[in-house]
Ligand SMILES: Nc1ncnc2c1ncn2[C@@H]1O[C@H](COP(=O)(O)OP(=O)(O)O)[C@@H](O)[C@H]1O
């Protein structure tokens with residue numbers, strides 16, 4: 001049984017329906033990349049898994065999110081809260097704003113193990129410092145007493161990672177963990193996260209808009225476009241034989257040495273917003289292979305020999 | 319922090335000098351003359367000149383200011399012209415009344431204001447929030463002297479629960495404290511609510527939810543703590559206001575205090591007393607902002623950094 005399984009999860013915020021029948025799963029210890037341009041629905045998918053949609057006035061209107069043997073979307077808030085930070089943790093997009101600016105960073109890590117593992121203050125501190133060392137934070141015991149503004153972006157993100165790992169979770173949802181960071185340390189942070197996930201056998205839902213990161217870090221990929229799943233599959237298969245035209249264009253976007261980023265085959269246009277999702281296949285206005293039926297008929301997500309794709313042409317050989 | 323304190327204290331000196339100069343000047347440009355108040359009907363011109371000389375009012379303004387400042391620094395605020403007592407004695411008699419009234423009113427508006435604001439923010443857009451917002455609107459638009467009169471009519475005259483005026487018992491404090499405090503409650507509640515709602519939208523709060531922290535703990539332990547920063551700012555501005563803003567209220571309730579003393583002596587153009595009272599109020603304002611700055615620096619590590 002998968003550790004996390006989303007089956008046809010539809011999310012509404014007011015009258016809008018930004019996510020439509022999202023379906024994918026993550027096995028224990030697996031690293032799954034969730035990719036798509038900005039506005040594809042990656043963050044909302046993360047919020048749906050964390051059960052935090054109510055914070056932005058959203059809710060799951062149909063479908064199910066299962067975690068191990070628990071049906072999360074039916075779980076009373078109390079029980080969900082006991083799970084958050086304990087079995088499922090979040091690493092958010094912007095380390096600059098994810099830490100409470102008037103509390104010492106160490107305290108913010110301690111909080112997790114004190115709350116979920118019932119540790120006393122001193123044992124929680126030792127545990128946090130140890131975790132910080134594993135994340136290669138120099139002078140961890142000093143940094144433990146620092147405030148967020150005294151640390152660099154990369155250090156802050158390591159603190160957020162330490163916070164996520166503090167109670168030994170089974171799944172970490174990382175929403176573009178390096179987007180806000182300096183390019184030079186992005187790879188380093190991804191590497192640390194992957195290393196920790198492998199060592200502790202934590203499953204990682206790694207949200208990114210960078211296919212390079214996927215190639216570097218992931219076992220499998222979920223490609224989202226305009227609130228729907230476009231394609232899922234193993235990293236090898238997706239890179240060797242992408243079946244959805246959108247996936248193909250994304251792969252064309254991987255920066256290649258000697259060429260500017262996106263310089264190979266950038267996709268024209270942008271992802272449409274929720275309020276104007278196109279009819280039929282939502283990718284059709286930007287798809288070079290679009291046919292008449294694509295404008296009317298939405299393609300279903302169909303299983304391939306490996307993974308699945310939602311394109312009328314995906315049944316044909318690539 | 320120590321360096322910050324020293325710098326902040328040194329900064330008080332020019333501020334204090336400027337304020338004292340302004341106070342000294344204002345009073346000279348207000349029309350009217352205390353000597354006229356003092357002279358018996360039918361006094362001669364010579365008697366008047368002698369009296370003016372006795373109070374030093376014939377000297378050049380800069381000289382008068384220098385003398386006043388010099389004496390003031392030794393704690394001598396001069397003699398009241400009409401009341402014929404040392405100004406420092408008058409202030410010492412009246413200040414405690416104002417301090418008690420002011421600090422109780424401030425404490426009342428702080429505690430009730432923060433609690434109301436936090437409740438409203440936690441139930442944002444619910445009926446409780448709407449009720450609180452309506453009361454806040456009322457509380458901040460009603461003039462306090464009018465509110466005071468209304469409360470006297472209801473609680474003192476009609477119901478007879480509290481004395482109408484004076485300062486003889488603790489119960490005489492209730493109505494004035496409420497009158498001054500209600501405007502403050504409205505202000506503090508409004509700022510607390512707005513700040514909490516704004517902060518609740520920040521990323522780090524989402525992160526706290528993601529860590530599994532119970533909502534009440536997030537509201538009280540994290541969000542409210544941030545919201546208190548702007549609250550401290552307005553409270554520190556209000557410390558001086560409460561001491562001086564009690565002016566009309568002390569008058570309405572016929573209580574002794576700095577405000578009553580100021581109004582009485584202002585009517586009689588009793589310069590030294592007016593100067594002394596204004597000076598006390600100015601010092602209260604200056605100390606208020608100082609305390610506010612220190613409290614904020616203690617609460618916010620980012621601020622301590624920039625102040626270094
Ligand atoms: N709180 C919200 N209210 C309404 N629409 C939203 C909200 N948050 C996101 N959306 C919309 O949902 C879509 C997906 O957003 P998001 O999940 O943030 O995308 P991504 O993280 O992939 O950039 C976008 O069209 C976005 O405008």
Ligand code: SF4
Nearest residue numbers: 281284287294311312
């Ligand atoms: S369904 Fe049509 S428009 Fe959509 S991706 Fe496939 S070919 Fe392109």
Ligand SMILES: [Mg+2]
Nearest residue numbers: 042043175176
């Ligand atoms: Mg996002």
